[in-house]
Amino acid sequence: MEIPPAGGPQDGEQRPGGGDDAGPDGPWEATVLRISEVYGGETTAIAEARRFAAGFFGRVHRERSLAVSAHAVETTQLVVSELISNAVRHTAGPCRLDLELVDHAVDITVWDTSSAAPAVPEPDPARVGRHGIEVVLALCGAPQITRQATGKRISVRVALEPAG
Secondary structure: OOOOOOOOOOOOOOOOOOOOOOOOOOOOOOOEEEEEEEEOOOOHHHHHHHHHHHHHHHHHHHHHOOOEOHHHHHHHHHHHHHHHHHHHHHOOOOEEEEEEEEOOEEEEEEEEOOOOOOOOOOOOOOOOOOOHHHHHHHHHOOOEEEEEOOEEEEEEEEEOOEOO
16 A cells, blocks of 8 residues: 655645644644654654654744744654554554644654554453554544555644743
């Protein structure tokens, strides 16, 4: 299967946060930056995606002169790690990570080759592993899951706070 080409939301689709690019007055207003990376489906993709997310914030700082808090960077890296882990472990084939800075948030989208939505198990503190989607839900709320001809797209939004 093939992962769709990089890009922002498709025609008629909303961003994960449900809004558009219009923002409040200030240095974040209408600040958009998008980057994408495709991974082959190996477990090394998880660490690579975390580094890619960290590099994204370096680029945000260099290109947009915006400093994001360490907490926001670490939260984004954790969410990216969990979503890419699910894509690598539960699908066959490549996956793609899109990161997009919009207003006071980063939209995270992972595309993979399975049309099945991630299973959310019943909470069980004694369970070892399989808590990734619970972590994503706790940090970002419910993801947008869109089935595609080539698999699915999972999108979430992480709120950012400026470094201070």
